[in-house]
Amino acid sequence: MKRLFLLILLAAALPVRADVRVFACEPEWAALAKELGGDKVSAWSATHALQDPHRIEARPSLIARARNAQLVVCTGAELEAGWLPPVLRESGNAAVQPGRPGYFEAAQFVTRLEIPTRIDRSEGDVHASGNPHIQLDPRNLLAVAAPLAKRLGELDAANAGHYAARQQAFAERMRAAIARWEKEAIPLRGLRVVAQHKSFSYLFHWLGLVEAGTLEPKPGIEPGSAHLAQLLGQAKARPEGGASPGRGSTLGVQQARLIVRTPFDSPRPGEWLAERSGMPLVTLPFTVGGSERAQDLFGLFDDTLAKLRGES
Amino acid sequence: MQRIALLALAASLALPAAAGEEFAPEASLILQGQYRRTKDVPERAISGYWSAGHDHGASRRLTFDDSELVAGARLGGSARAQLNLAWHDNKVEVEEAWLQALGLGNGFTLKGGRFLSGIGYLNEQHSHAWDFADAPLMSKALFGEHFAQDGLQLKWVAPTELFVELGAEVGRGNAFPGAGSKGAAAFFAHAGDDVGLSHAWRAGLSWLDSRAKGREGHFEDTDPLGPNEVAGRFSGRSRTVAADFVWKWAPDGNPRYRNFKIQAEVFRRTESGDLACVSDVATSPCLGGLALGSLRSVQTGGYAQAVWQFMPQWRAGYRYDRLNAGAKSYDAATAFAALDPANAYFSRHRPTRHSLMLDWSQDEFSLLRLQLARDKSMPGVTDNQLTLQYIVSFGAHGAHKF
Numbered sequence: 170m171k172r173l174f175l176l177i178l179l180a181a182a183l184p185v186r187a188d189v190r191v192f193a194c195e196p197e198w199a200a201l202a203k204e205l206g207g208d209k210v211s212a213w214s215a216t217h218a219l220q221d222p223h224r225i226e227a228r229p230s231l232i233a234r235a236r237n238a239q240l241v242v243c244t245g246a247e248l249e250a251g252w253l254p255p256v257l258r259e260s261g262n263a264a265v266q267p268g269r270p271g272y273f274e275a276a277q278f279v280t281r282l283e284i285p286t287r288i289d290r291s292e293g294d295v296h297a298s299g300n301p302h303i304q305l306d307p308r309n310l311l312a313v314a315a316p317l318a319k320r321l322g323e324l325d326a327a328n329a330g331h332y333a334a335r336q337q338a339f340a341e342r343m344r345a346a347i348a349r350w351e352k353e354a355i356p357l358r359g360l361r362v363v364a365q366h367k368s369f370s371y372l373f374h375w376l377g378l379v380e381a382g383t384l385e386p387k388p389g390i391e392p393g394s395a396h397l398a399q400l401l402g403q404a405k406a407r408p409e410g411g412a413s414p415g416r417g418s419t420l421g422v423q424q425a426r427l428i429v430r431t432p433f434d435s436p437r438p439g440e441w442l443a444e445r446s447g448m449p450l451v452t453l454p455f456t457v458g459g460s461e462r463a464q465d466l467f468g469l470f471d472d473t474l475a476k477l478r479g480e481s
Numbered sequence: 482m483q484r485i486a487l488l489a490l491a492a493s494l495a496l497p498a499a500a501g502e503e504f505a506p507e508a509s510l511i512l513q514g515q516y517r518r519t520k521d522v523p524e525r526a527i528s529g530y531w532s533a534g535h536d537h538g539a540s541r542r543l544t545f546d547d548s549e550l551v552a553g554a555r556l557g558g559s560a561r562a563q564l565n566l567a568w569h570d571n572k573v574e575v576e577e578a579w580l581q582a583l584g585l586g587n588g589f590t591l592k593g594g595r596f597l598s599g600i601g602y603l604n605e606q607h608s609h610a611w612d613f614a615d616a617p618l619m620s621k622a623l624f625g626e627h628f629a630q631d632g633l634q635l636k637w638v639a640p641t642e643l644f645v646e647l648g649a650e651v652g653r654g655n656a657f658p659g660a661g662s663k664g665a666a667a668f669f670a671h672a673g674d675d676v677g678l679s680h681a682w683r684a685g686l687s688w689l690d691s692r693a694k695g696r697e698g699h700f701e702d703t704d705p706l707g708p709n710e711v712a713g714r715f716s717g718r719s720r721t722v723a724a725d726f727v728w729k730w731a732p733d734g735n736p737r738y739r740n741f742k743i744q745a746e747v748f749r750r751t752e753s754g755d756l757a758c759v760s761d762v763a764t765s766p767c768l769g770g771l772a773l774g775s776l777r778s779v780q781t782g783g784y785a786q787a788v789w790q791f792m793p794q795w796r797a798g799y800r801y802d803r804l805n806a807g808a809k810s811y812d813a814a815t816a817f818a819a820l821d822p823a824n825a826y827f828s829r830h831r832p833t834r835h836s837l838m839l840d841w842s843q844d845e846f847s848l849l850r851l852q853l854a855r856d857k858s859m860p861g862v863t864d865n866q867l868t869l870q871y872i873v874s875f876g877a878h879g880a881h882k883f
Contacts (some may be wrong), residue, residue, distance in 0.1 A: 212546060217678070219733040226729065227883050228681045229673025236588055236638045251845070254880045258561060258581070259646075261588035261638045289794035390844060391793045392499065411566050421841035435793075 188325050192238035192251050192265070196457040197304040198275060200466050202242055204319045204339045209328050215236075215256075216411040218459035221433045222248055223294070223389070226298035226479035227255040238271070240324055242317065245274030246281060269322060273355050276301055276318050279309040283371050294389025295398035305372035307347050307470055314339055315352075340456045344466055351376070353474050361425040363400065363448065365392070365434040368455060372473065404446040422446075425450060427477070431455040451476050503694070503775055506554040509876035513547045515654050519856075520864040524699075526825035527618055527832050529806040530780070531715065531752075532698045533625030533657040534561030540549060544603040546570065547608040551569045553877070555807035559584030560586045566608065568663060576607070576629065588638040598628045599648045600687035601638070601746055602725035610881050612742070616867040618802040619785035622832075623721060625657050630665065643858050644683070645675040656754070658719035661694030673735075673883070682728045683883055693754065700758060701821045708821055709762045715776065717754010723747065727883070738791045747783030749805045752776070758819050766819040774815045782832075794842050802834040813818050848872045 185316075192201035199214035206212070215231050217220050222244070231440040235241065235256050243249050257266055264271035281299030303309045318336035322329030354376040361381040362373065367388055371381050382403070386396040403422045428439045428450045437449070442451040453473050454463035462472035521540035525533055553563040565577040579594030597605045603620060606625055614625050632652030639645035647670050654665035667690070673683030696715045701708040724747050731740040756776040758767035782804030790796045806829045813822075820827075824878050834857060841848035852868040 217728060217734070219678070219736050219737050224737045225734070226681070226731075228675060228729075228881065229671070229883060230675040230681065230684050232646075233642055237640055237642075257845050257883050258583060259636075259638070259882070261561070261583075261585070261590045262587035263584045267555060267585050268558035288881075328798070354584075433700035433733075433737075435738055448726065469604070 174370055186326060189235060189321060189413055190239045192235050192240070192241045194243035194253060195304070196242070196309075196459075197350060197466065197469070198242040200238075201314060201317060202321070203311060204466065205332055207335055207337050208323065210321065218454065218456050218463075219433075223251065223479055225249070225252040227252045227259070231256045232259045235265060236262050238262065238265055240320065240397040241265040241269050242275065244276050244301050244303065246276035246298040246301035246303075247296040248276075249375075265294045270320065272318060273311075273320050275313040276303055277315070278312050279306075281304050282374055283367065293359050298369045299368055302368050303371055304367060305473070306375040307343060307350070307466075308375065309371060310466060311340055311343055314343075320397075329451070334473070339411060342467070346470065347479075350470050350474055353478070357474075357477055360427065361422070363422050363425045365428075365430040365439055368431050368434075369429060369453065376477075377429075378477075382422040384428070384430075384442065397438055397442055400442060402443050404442070406446065414463045429453050432459045449479075453477070488677035500625065503878050507876055508550070511549040511551070511872065511874045512545070512608075513549075513609060513870065513872050514543070514612060516543050516869045517541070518867045519865075520522050520862065521800050522862060522864065523581035524825075525805065525859070526587070526699075527622045528828040528830040529827045529832065530622040530714075530804065531658070531826060532697075533621065533623075536815045548606060548864070549576070550818055551877075565869075567607075573787055576627070588640060592634040592636075595629055595631050596634060598630050598650060598652075598667055599634060600628065600667050600686060600689055600721075601669075601723050601748075602683070602744060603698045603746065603883065604628055609872050609874070612744075612786065612796075612798050613800055613836055613852055614790045614870040617746070617786075617800065618832055618834055618858060619746060619782055619784050620712070622659070622782065622804055623723075623748060623750065629656055630667070631655065632665075637840065638774070642674075643774050644671070646671040654693075657696070658689075658721070659693050660696035661692075661716075663692035665689065665691040666741050678734050679732055680728065680730050682883070683724070684727075685725045687721075687723045687725070689719075689723075691706045691719045691721075693717060693719060695757075700827065701764075702758065702760060702767050702819055703817070703821055704762065704764050704766065709760055709765045709767075711758050711760035711762075711765055711767045713820065713821075713824075714757040714759060714827070715752070715754055716757070717752060719750065719752045721748055722747055722752045723749075729883075736790070736795050738790075742788045744785070744788075745783065745785040747781070749779065749781045753769060756816060771819050773819060774812040775810045776809070776816075778807060778809040781805045788838075796838075796840050796842075798836075798840075800834075800836040800838075802832070802836070803830045806831055825859065828860055832858040834858065847876045848881065 176391055190210040191202045191210055193212055193214045196214045197216055199212040202212040204209050217224055250382035285295050314336055319331040319334040358377040358404055361379045363382050364380055365384040382400055384392040400422050406423055428448050430452055431440045432452055439450040453476055454460035454469055457463055457469055460472050463469040518541050548568045550566045553559050561581045561621045563579055567574050567576045577596050579592050579596040581590055581592040583590055586756030620626055634650040636648040650667040652665045654663050659665045667685040671685040675681045685706045694716050698713040700711050700713040726745050745839050755774040757771040758769035784802045786800035788796055788798035834854055836854040839850040840848055842848045850870040854866040856864040856866055
């Protein structure tokens with residue numbers, strides 16, 4: 170017992186030697202850091218695919234990990250506002266405080282959607298900097314990869330060439346994959362989809378899908394029965410063989426074909442609507458680790474597209 | 482206040498230059514309101530404990546106490562400043578006003594100014610973050626509610642995967658249980674970790690050493706013409722050790738729909754020094770001040786609570802409070818010549834309380850709470866209390882510690 174304790178203590182005191190220790194707020198950034206760093210980076214994700222990144226507690230384990238990190242890679246755009254500030258403050262790690270080179274916010278490098286013209290609590294949990302769920306447009310990953318590789322090279326100058334070369338290779342593979350995914354998604358163009366939360370805006374924007382409505386009446390507000398009943402009413406009012414309504418139509422979920430949710434959203438509201446409306450409920454992986462196939466950034470989109478096309 | 486400003490300045494000097502770095506202010510307003518229905522008790526006290534405050538509370542009342550204005554700012558990546566103003570008894574109080582240096586590195590942070598001490602678990606939480614409408618009896622008996630330091634706090638997080646944090650504080654020592662600017666020192670150690678995906682815990686040990694000079698408490702004297710309210714005075718040393726433990730469960734680490742939390746704290750307080758009383762009533766034995774010999778006490782107690790979010794937005798909780806009268810040694814003949822032995826402080830009663838709460842949150846920014854409590858803080862009184870509370874916050878997205 171004593172020996173085991175000593176071993177644990179030793180293991181805890183001697184972190185595995187890697188060139189750059191990355192604390193990622195979400196699995197997609199841990200995956201991207203690994204793509205760019207290879208064996209020169211050890212990346213750890215503070216959250217996993219079954220967790221809602223809005224609602225995390227500033228747990229002691231996160232503070233201990235942030236204490237030892239050399240680079241913190243997060244989404245930003247207020248996604249982690251409820252838990253990351255105390256984690257970083259309490260960590261005593263000067264290098265990863267916001268504004269320092271060891272702190273990297275991915276959302277700064279992409280064009281954000283849904284930036285509100287006014288911030289009003291009556292509109293729900295609206296982020297002033299726009300929708301933070303940027304990872305489901307792979308072009309955003311490309312936009313983040315270049316500055317992230319540069320940052321890794323600044324923190325670990327001896328391997329700057331390594332990160333730059335890996336970033337080039339990643340960008341090439343990703344561009345080729347994007348071309349393939351866009352081709353596969355042509356039949357999905359204009360597809361009307363009901364999302365539980367505004368988690369998929371970037372995916373829909375990229376592939377030309379239409380968000381016909383959300384199960385949440387307002388961002389971050391639990392789907393209530395009145396709102397669900399209203400959605401069902403709209404779905405049932407589907408005209409027989411009518412023409413597809415355009416984007417921004419007031420027809421709500423009329424002619425929607427699919428309900429989508431993340432692995433961490435409660436399945437119940439979606440199941441309720443699916444059962445009564447006949448629309449299938451599909452769980453998209455949302456991030457790396459969100460499904461069996463989504464084991465890396467490429468698998469994430471392969472699986473997302475397959476699920477949207479009804480192939481798996 | 483001037484001293485706080487000086488300390489804050491001292492802390493800021495310890496920071497690396499923040500020139501050219503962004504200044505990101507944030508502000509929030511937290512409104513609290515409570516309707517409370519309690520038994521009509523003329524003088525509320527926690528029996529056996531030195532009164533940290535004075536409560537003539539009405540039996541039915543509506544208060545807006547603990548409404549708070551919080552302003553915080555990050556000064557580049559190297560420091561943070563925070564100010565909490567709270568509304569208490571129709572006065573605005575500075576609950577916290579501090580600067581924290583975040584640029585020291587190697588796990589160190591330094592805080593200076595007025596801040597809620599890191600001892601225990603609940604002490605650092607403002608009332609709007611509590612799971613119940615009021616503080617545990619332990620917090621009220623030990624600190625009046627919160628223990629705030631006017632001073633410096635140095636913390637260190639160990640470079641291990643297991644969370645280990647050590648902290649030391651020095652303060653002016655004016656806050657109860659100290660008095661008269663005789664200084665207060667505190668030390669604490671916290672450890673914590675996850676167990677699997679769904680569980681997380683934190684445990685802590687704390688130690689507080691306060692000195693008091695002329696610490697006042699409310700007593701009644703033995704004036705043959707009728708009891709007068711006099712000031713009891715304690716001068717000496719007050720040492721508190723406390724242990725705290727929190728365990729949280731959330732399925733797959735996702736607390737949004739369901740979660741469960743168990744929290745407990747226990748303490749042992751030892752006080753040794755001299756007792757006196759003072760009054761300006763001509764017939765009071767305490768007139769002009771009277772020494773009543775030495776006083777030594779050892780007291781223990783604590784609380785345990787569990788809060789369960791059983792469905793989105795709804796939580797239910799139970800809390801058990803218990804304080805032990807403990808042991809006091811003093812020269813009864815001397816003390817009772819001036820002070821009425823029926824004073825709550827000399828009571829051998831063991832205060833207990835059971836509390837049940839149910840709360841509903843529309844979102845992260847608003848909460849409604851119903852609390853029922855059976856409070857036996859005083860001998861012979863069973864006070865069934867009902868509290869209705871609301872908390873609404875505006876402004877910056879609040880981030881709470883574990």
